Amino acid sequence: MQLDDTAVLISIDVQQGFDLRPFGPRNNPDMEAHALALLAAWRTARRPVVVVRHDSVHPDSPLAPGTPGNALKRGFEPQPGEPLVTKHVNSAFIGTDLESRLRAAGVRQVVLFGISTDMCVSTTARMAANLGFDLVVVGDACYTWRQPTPDGALLDGETIHRAHLTTLNSEFGRVVRTAQVIEALSPLAHAAVGPGTA
Structure with missing residues (x-):
């Protein structure tokens, strides 16, 4: 993959409250490890980060x-130097200055990760694409959990996670893995390994 030189990494709702109450079995137990590696590489490359926190009403x-879970x-x-954007609904663009911040900085591409895949990440991602931003979602740096269906069955978190990433990739932008983003952040190191040198 290629990153635009205006790309901003947006961390969505990685908050303690999701561990403090039983939301049901989650998928992707490695989400936090992937996300921390992503943040470290992004910051090392001196690229901009925006942190979003959900302040529930x-x-x-x-x-x-x-409450402790808000942290x-x-x-x-x-x-x-990294802004904290607080929101009250699923989309980080509703009732916040996120869009104006991005427009003022000349941002063309947004790279999203966080909690949960199907709710705040998905809603923010779809709005970002509809607003004209080039959308990238880091799928292995997101998770969700098991939820009841309208007819009373239970759908496991991995199925919900994959379904949302599939539709985001099909219609709204690109879904990638953490390793792909980290590789894209190091073009010079990657180019140095030419044919016959690996």
């Missing part, structure tokens, strides 16, 4: 402001 939510997971806090 429901007082009994594990993500409500003032970002360790390692996912914004570093100096």
